[in-house]
Structure formats: C-alpha cells, structure tokens
Amino acid sequence: MLRAVIVAIVVAVTVVPLVATDSLPLGLLAVPVVIAVLGLVLAWWWPAVRYRHFRYRMGHDTMELEHGVLFRTRSVIPYFRVQHVDTSQGPIDRRLSLSNLKVQTASPATDAFIPGLSTADAAEIRGVILDRAGAGDAV
Amino acid sequence: MPSEVRRLHPLTPFFDLLSTVRQFALPLVLALFANRDRGQLALLAPTLLFTLGGAAKWWRFTYTFDGARLVIDEGVLTRKQRIVPVDRIQQVDMATTLRHRLLGVTVLKLETAGGTGAAEVSLSVVSTAEAARLRSVLLPAGPRAAASDPAATDPEAPAPVPRATTLLQLGPGRLALAGVTGSELAVMFTILLSVGQLVDDLPESLLLDRVEDLTTPSDVAGFTLAGIVAVALWFALAASASVLKDGRYRLVRRGDQLAVSRGLLDQREASIPLHRVQVVRIQQAFVRKLLGRSSLRIRSSAGAIEVPLVTAAETTELLRVVLPRTELSDLIPAPSAARRRAILRRVIPALLVLFGSALWLERAVPFAAIVVALSVLLGELAYRGLAHGWNGGVAVARSGGLRREITVVPGAKAQSTRLRTSPLQRRAGLATLYVDVATSGTSPAIRDGDLHRLADLQAAISSTPAARTDEIDVRRRSPLVLGGSTRAEHG
Numbered sequence: 001m002l003r004a005v006i007v008a009i010v011v012a013v014t015v016v017p018l019v020a021t022d023s024l025p026l027g028l029l030a031v032p033v034v035i036a037v038l039g040l041v042l043a044w045w046w047p048a049v050r051y052r053h054f055r056y057r058m059g060h061d062t063m064e065l066e067h068g069v070l071f072r073t074r075s076v077i078p079y080f081r082v083q084h085v086d087t088s089q090g091p092i093d094r095r096l097s098l099s100n101l102k103v104q105t106a107s108p109a110t111d112a113f114i115p116g117l118s119t120a121d122a123a124e125i126r127g128v129i130l131d132r133a134g135a136g137d138a139v
Numbered sequence: 140m141p142s143e144v145r146r147l148h149p150l151t152p153f154f155d156l157l158s159t160v161r162q163f164a165l166p167l168v169l170a171l172f173a174n175r176d177r178g179q180l181a182l183l184a185p186t187l188l189f190t191l192g193g194a195a196k197w198w199r200f201t202y203t204f205d206g207a208r209l210v211i212d213e214g215v216l217t218r219k220q221r222i223v224p225v226d227r228i229q230q231v232d233m234a235t236t237l238r239h240r241l242l243g244v245t246v247l248k249l250e251t252a253g254g255t256g257a258a259e260v261s262l263s264v265v266s267t268a269e270a271a272r273l274r275s276v277l278l279p280a281g282p283r284a285a286a287s288d289p290a291a292t293d294p295e296a297p298a299p300v301p302r303a304t305t306l307l308q309l310g311p312g313r314l315a316l317a318g319v320t321g322s323e324l325a326v327m328f329t330i331l332l333s334v335g336q337l338v339d340d341l342p343e344s345l346l347l348d349r350v351e352d353l354t355t356p357s358d359v360a361g362f363t364l365a366g367i368v369a370v371a372l373w374f375a376l377a378a379s380a381s382v383l384k385d386g387r388y389r390l391v392r393r394g395d396q397l398a399v400s401r402g403l404l405d406q407r408e409a410s411i412p413l414h415r416v417q418v419v420r421i422q423q424a425f426v427r428k429l430l431g432r433s434s435l436r437i438r439s440s441a442g443a444i445e446v447p448l449v450t451a452a453e454t455t456e457l458l459r460v461v462l463p464r465t466e467l468s469d470l471i472p473a474p475s476a477a478r479r480r481a482i483l484r485r486v487i488p489a490l491l492v493l494f495g496s497a498l499w500l501e502r503a504v505p506f507a508a509i510v511v512a513l514s515v516l517l518g519e520l521a522y523r524g525l526a527h528g529w530n531g532g533v534a535v536a537r538s539g540g541l542r543r544e545i546t547v548v549p550g551a552k553a554q555s556t557r558l559r560t561s562p563l564q565r566r567a568g569l570a571t572l573y574v575d576v577a578t579s580g581t582s583p584a585i586r587d588g589d590l591h592r593l594a595d596l597q598a599a600i601s602s603t604p605a606a607r608t609d610e611i612d613v614r615r616r617s618p619l620v621l622g623g624s625t626r627a628e629h630g
Binding site (some may be wrong): 019061062068070072073074075076077078080105106107108109110111112139 | 438457552555556557558560561562573575576577578579581582584595597598601602606607610611
C-alpha cells in the first residue's frame, strides 16, 4: 500500500502542475486518484489472500514452506543444511509481538522466510531447527 | 616444528608501483606535459612516497602456515590479521602476466567460501617456486596428515604430489575454432566501438579524405570483396583472441585436484578439489552443436574452471572424472503440454513486436507469416530440448533449442530445493524445480516438467543420504577464526 501511495504522490506531483497550466487534459487528474484507491483496496484485501496461501511444516528431517498466490513455490530445506537462523522485528512487529524468521543455508537462493510469527513461536521454531541441524553430526 | 614467517617477493613494491602508475597514467602524463621543466621534479616526491609506502607495506605483510591454518598479518597503520583454515580453501589460482613471467614471479589467489559470499586472499607477488610450494601444501592433491599428529612431516614442506594425469589439451587449431564459434566473436563489436570513439575525436577533414579513398569502389564486386575481407578479419581477430586467452590449455587431474593452466601471454592456473564441485554446465551454441562440440563450466563454491571446446566423447570422459554417476542419455522428455507453452512464449512476443512496428511500418505486416512460422519452429526446437534425468543421485536438466544447455547437479550438493508453478503451468500440470547449490548465480533448474514427477524428484533429492554425508564431511573441518570469535562456515 505504501508503494501505491508513493506512486500516486509522484504521479500527482507530475500531473497536477501540467493540468494547472493546461498542458494536459483535466481528466488525467483521475490517474493518481485511481492509483491511490486501488492501492487502498489491495492493501485491505491482498494480505488476507497471501496469508491463506502461506503454509509451513516442520517435518522430521526437513522443513517445508509453501507460499505465493499466482506464482506458488514449495521449498524443502533439510535441517542438516541449515547454517543460521535469524529472527527480525520491525517497529510495528514489536508492537504486535510478532517476529520474522529466516533460515540460511550455504546457497544464497534458499527461500525460507516465515513472516508474522508470534515471538514465542519464532523462538521455539528456531530452537527446533538448530537442534535438528546439529543432530546429524553423529554418524 | 615452528612455522617460518615468510614475506612476499622483494619485487612486490615494484609491481605495486607499476599498477599505481598504470592507474594514474593519464594524470601523470598530463602533469609531465604541463610542467615540462619542473614536471619531472614534481613527480619525484609522489614517486618516492609511493615507493617508501610500498616498501613498508611489503615489510608488514607476512604469512605463516602451520599445517592447518594460513595466518596472514598485514597493514602499516591499521594492522590486520586473517586466519584461513586450510580446509576452507576452495580454489587456488596462479595469475602470471608477461611482466611477471619475465621476472620469475606470479600472483597466487586463494578462494574460500562461506555463507553467502566468497572471500579471496591474494599473495601478490611471490616467486613461481614459492607459489608452487604453497599450492601443494594448501591444496594438496593427496590425503592430508592431521595437524596434531606428532609424526607429521614439516607442514611447510611441499606435500608429495601424485602424478598428474592429463585429461585434456587444446591446441591452437581447436582454440581458434572455439573463438570463431563462441563469445570471442563479440570482441569485434568492442573494437568497432573503440574505433568509432576514436574516429569521433579525429578532425573532420582528415576523416573525409580517408573515407573517400576507402569508399570509391563503384561496383557491387568491390563492396562484396570489402565485405568478405571484413568478415575474414573479424573471424581472424576472434580466433586470435581465443588463442591468446586460452593458448597452451591443459586440464589435469592430480589426485583429488582438478587443475587447469592456460594463456599465451598472461598465464593463469586454477585448481579445485573434485569433492567441492557443485554443478557442471555443458553449453552448446548453435554452430558448435552442428559440429558436435560443447563448452563446459565446472563450478565449485568459490570459482569455476572453464573448458572452451570439447567433443561429445571428451565431455563424457570429463564427467566420468568430475561427477562419476552422471547419465546424459535416457533423459525424460517434457510432457506435451510444455510444447504449447514453448511455442506461445515465442509467438506472442514476436506478434507484439510486429503489431508495434506495424503501427509505423506498413511493410511489417507481410512479414507476419514468416515471423510467426519462425517463432513456431524455435518454440518446437526449445520444447524438444527440454528433458531431465535422475540417476545414481545425479540430477540432469536439459533445455534450449538453438542454444542447448545441460546442467548436471549431484543430489549430494543440494542445499535446498524449490518447486515453482505459475498460473499457466498449473493449468497445464507443469512445474519448474530449482536445485539450490552453494554457488552464486541462478540455481540449476528443471523447467516445465510434469508437476507430480518433479514433486517426487524434490522429495528424492531432499532425502539423499549422500547429502547428509557431504554436510557432515564439511562440518568436520575446523571453524573459521575471526578476531577471537568463532563461527562455523560452509566450504
């Protein structure tokens, strides 16, 4: 939504002076308004759609994630490949006691990001991953 | 035995000065011209400063190796210490330019890998003998004696090197062929661009006279001859560029090491341990495919070895050495639903371009039939190129029509996998499977395969026992020590 508002402001700043000086038709004023309205609608509706399509599972040997609405991705990460587990919190996350969890392997392309966990859940999941990541050493 | 503290070659300050002069060549020349009388004197002070600074830098740069860790101390004002456990070293390269060769020195570069990036340690310059000794102790081709073993030999003595087996040697003829069928052809555009820029700067009168001389051929034969000469020159340049870059190409195996040396003027040597190979990409550009030739790129986490031009038999032989269980035949073709996607992906953009240009050019419309037919043909070729395989724990992905690419990934090196579907793929029951390995760049991918088959393959790759063994082998190496704190890094 923030991006939509920024785009709307940029377009408005460009269009309004041109319309005021009669360089562009009045109708173009509708453009930034439409962008802002669309942005608001999407901000209200889209997150719920994305939430419905986000799942994760802590299996016995691997963690699995499924996410994406149009382009859907199913990631599988064996625990023994985990290098680090990072948690992060923005200012709004802190207010709502939420955390984001990111798992890193030796591949920069590994896609393992779980947003919007409760802080307690994030800590528990991190503990489980790190325990199981270290368990494979004994062979 | 205490390990000896060593310094770089005494000529190091001289080479540092040379590279500084090269960087500042233009301002230096301008300064000289601006102050003809005092110019030389004016340059004396900075030159002295650089030389003294270079000498101090050389004195402060020391390295030692105790059998397990390479410790580098450097810095004049700000002191730095870098500790590289020998098991972290992925690749050892030697880069020798002509001036290095004349003075019997070389630059030794070590590539390490950890986390999401690669770190490089550069020893510039050392004598060629010292570089060879360092390479043999840092990346020995045979089994390494345990650092804590009291019966271990002197850690600084070169490890006994197993006999090298030559896997491939490329002569000038083959390199020239590689040049005229590969990316060296693009070198002509670089030259044309430079010439163009130079021509822009010349006075107009000078140019017009010359151009008139050159463009007086008044008949078709003259222009045709000029065209033929131009193309011949272009090919000759591309061939020469390839020979210069890869001349005396030799790929050898020394125990667990794969090593390559190449270059006529600037010689480069690189080696990677075979057990660190992450992925092999085999590429066949259209002309090379017609000639039954390919090029290979063997990637480890920290670098790659390029093989410019090989036959099919040589490819099979190299794969047998690098990734023994690879099976390039008996690949599973893509489902027929992928054909429609391959064709539409080419026809639609072509139609859009045609439509756009038809708004300006009426003549574009008759070409529509030809363009669509060509797009359909290219789409069909691309579809036929799609295939994949999973044999003996090695995944093979093939794609491309005119320009074919085969990617070989051992399941043991997969860090994670991603099964991705777009809305159109889901409708057609297709998916793309990415196998993420510890290299930068795009992950190897099996594109537009059957969704259920790829889902099963994803499960198989994720549960490969060899992957667990590979990770344990990596973790048993000593942790990377950074300024007192430790963290385990992947190699």
